[in-house]
Amino acid sequence: MSVFRVVVTGASSGIGAATVRAFRAAGWEVLGVARREDRLRELAEETGASVFVADLTVQSDVDALRDHVEATGPVHALVNNAGGAKGLESVEASSVEDWAWMFEVNVLALKRVTSALLPLIRRGATERGVGDVVNVTSIAGHTAYVGGGGYNAAKFAAHALTAVLRLELSGEPLRVIEVAPGMVKTEEFALVRFGGDRARADAVYDDVPEPLVAEDVAEVIVDAVTKPRHVDLDxxxxxxxxxxxxxxxAKxxxxxxTPDGD
Incomplete structure (x- = not known):
């Protein structure tokens, strides 16, 4: 049986790390990519995945990633998971610097990595019969909400990029899959959004019955990629x-x- 390989970005924590674990459990070779080498090394020791340290907002790092992937074997799928939010202020009051950061990590990094690795995924599709690009966006890319501001804008852009890519690849054996999670309780997402304010980050999930966890989203991603090659979960x-x-x-x-609303 052939062994397939997937590249997972944002692999040092949260959904990315869970996705690395889930693909490894499914028998895939995995290359986990992130900025934090110490976290990646721990994940590699735990799972047997390969890792690559890169800042995906830096083109030279993405070029180095492409060269490493090409030199180390075929690749059959890409999970663009790296991203994040900063702030919950209004459009008027929010920081332009926060917006710029959100566009860099949620949109431009996604574009950089996709452009770099898509030619390699095409080659892998010849062997596997299908290739996959999975973009992890958010329900914030589909529904605006007060305080969403730059994060809404960035994730709407990622959603649009995904839809355009799907049209551009029409006729090729390539699936472009968007996974849009809602509330996921991870160790870092809300903490980054609120500038390291642990109490404010924890309050997001207070009294919420069973928010998603990273493993829930990872399971969805692996299921989409391992569907029969003619099945595409857009x-x-x-x-x-x-x-x-x-x-x-709900809290x-x-x-x-009851029928009477009680």
Whole structure:
């Protein structure tokens, strides 16, 4: 049986690290990519994955990643997971620097890596029969919400990029898959968003019954990539049952309502 290989960005924590673990459990070779070498080394020791240290907002790092991938064997799938949010201020009051950072990591890094690795994925598709590009976006890329500001804008852009790429690749044996998570409780997302304020980050999840965890999203990603080659999950929106929309999250235990609404 052939062994396939996937590149996973943002692999040092959260959804990225969980995705590395999930692909390894499914028998895939994995190259995990992130900036933090210490985290990557720990993940490699735990899972047997290969790792590569790169800042995906730096073109020379992305070029080095491409050269490394090409030199070390075929690649059959790419999971563009690197991203993040900063701030929850209004459009008027928010920081332009925060917006620039969000566009760099959520949009431009995605474009850089996709452009660099797509030719290699084409080659892998010849062997496997299909190649995959999975872009991990967010429900923030589909529904605006108060305080979303730059994160909404960046993830809407990532959603649009994904849709255009799918059109551009029409006729090729390549699947372009968007996985758009809702509320996912990870160790860092909210902490980064609130500038390291642990109390504020933890409060996001207070009294929310069973928010998603990184492993839930990783399972969806692996399932999409391992579908039969003629099956394409263009868009998968995955939210906890407690979250109806970005701005509407139930607090406390979920309970069935009686017909009269009580």
């Amino acid at each position: 868009l998968v929106v995955v939210k906890p049952v407690a979250q109806s929309a970005p701005h509407l999250v 406390g235990a979920l309970a069935v309502r």
